[in-house]
Amino acid sequence: MTISKKLIRKIGEHLKEKSQSEEDLQILNAYRNTHVLVMNTLINTIKNKTPKPLFIARRLKRLSSIKSKLKRFSSMQLDRMQDIGGVRAVFKNKEQAKEYFEKIQTLYTNQKRALKITKINDYVNQPKEDGYRGYHLVFEYHKGKEDLKTYKIEFQIRDLNQHYWATAVEIFSLVSKHNLKSGEGEIEHKSFFYLCSKLIHNEADDKDLKQMIKLNxxxxxxxxxxxxxLAFSKINTKQKDLYYLIALHLNQKQLSFYPFNQNDLKHASLLYKELEKDENINAVLVDIDSVKNLKKAYPNYFGNAKEFIKLVEKKLAKN
Structure with a gap:
């Protein structure tokens, strides 16, 4: 089924007005799922490129995140949202991440490819105001299947330190119930993580260190x-399903996992849609090659900020 841009834009307006119908949500769910095909197109091209990332993960944007983004940016239109489908590659160090970032740009100068790069954000050399760092590339499908044309996805490239920081921010956001990366939360909370980012990347001066220690x-x-x-349901670590639906029950601090094989995307997305109706459940549908890498890619869902804490304490000890 081809879903028109006009219809998706209209559903986006309904979400802004909180007047969405069940039919709207069903269409949005189908539209969101279609981004899997675009992500697969990217993965099939980049999966054997070097340097090899520690892992590559894919996810479909949560409904709550879609709503939040539409609310934050009044001029945002749902059909123009660039990160409904998201791919992330994480590397051992900043040198590998930079090399990969540059290679991907060179690779996609070939206009015969199904995807083209439409936007590049270098948040490594120009970090966001909150301290976030990483490379972002927006891809648009422009050759091949007609019904996929103009669909966009976002590709994030990070090194481990950048990933640990971003994970810690997400974990704290879950606990505080304020989404720091969306600009929510108390000023001192945001200041602490901003200073941590400077510390991790060796940019903190004495004044920064004193302020960070004081805030902590x-x-x-x-x-x-x-x-x-967090208490979480047991996962079969030998299982290699294509999709995992992760559901964090915020009130009970209980984490549940639902594995699905390659042919079960439809069932996975239906359950995803149902779980998203509960405001006390933070759910995400991800695609990863193993449970081991699932824990590395999404440690925020496991409440695991250990690596971030070790990194910060190690940096503080040197100063």
């Missing part, structure tokens, strides 16, 4: 992050 003593950020303890 006041709010106990590192202790809070280390004390988060």
């Amino acid at each position: 003593q006041k709010h106990k950020f590192l202790s809070l992050l280390s004390s988060i303890n």
Whole structure:
């Protein structure tokens, strides 16, 4: 079924007005699922390129995140949203991440490919105001299947330190119930993570260090992050399903996993849609090659900020 841009734009307006119908959500779910095909197109081209990432993960944007983005940006139109489908590659160090970022750009100068790069954001050399760092590329499908043309996905490239920082921000956001990366939350909370980003990347001066230590003593950020303890359902670590639906039950601090094989995307997306109706459940549908890499790619869903804490404490000890 081909879904028109006009219809998706209209559904986006309904979401902004909180007047969406069940039919709207069904169409949006189908539209969101179609981005899997575009992500697969990208993965099939880049999967054997070097340097090899530690892992590559894919995810479909959560309905709550779609709503939040439409609310934050009044001029945003749903059919123009660039990150409904998201691919992320994480590398051992910044040198590998940079090399890969440059190679991908060169690779896609070939206009015969199904995808083309339409936007590049270098948040490594120009970090976001909150301290976020990484490389972002937006791809648009422009050759091949007619019904996929103009569909966009976002490709993020990070090194491990950048990934640890971003994960810690997401974990704290879940606990505080304020989405820091969307600009929500208290000023001192955002300041702490901004200063952590500077520290991790060796840009913090004495004034920054004193302020960071003061904020941590006041709010106990590192202790809070280390004390988060989620109960999660047992996962078969030998299982290699294509899709995992992760559901974090916020009130119970309970994490559930639903594995699906390659032919079950329809069933996975239907369950995803149902879980998203509950405001106390933070769910995401991801595609990853193993449970081991699932934990590395999405440690925020496991409440695991250990690597971030170790990194910050190690940097502080050197100063």
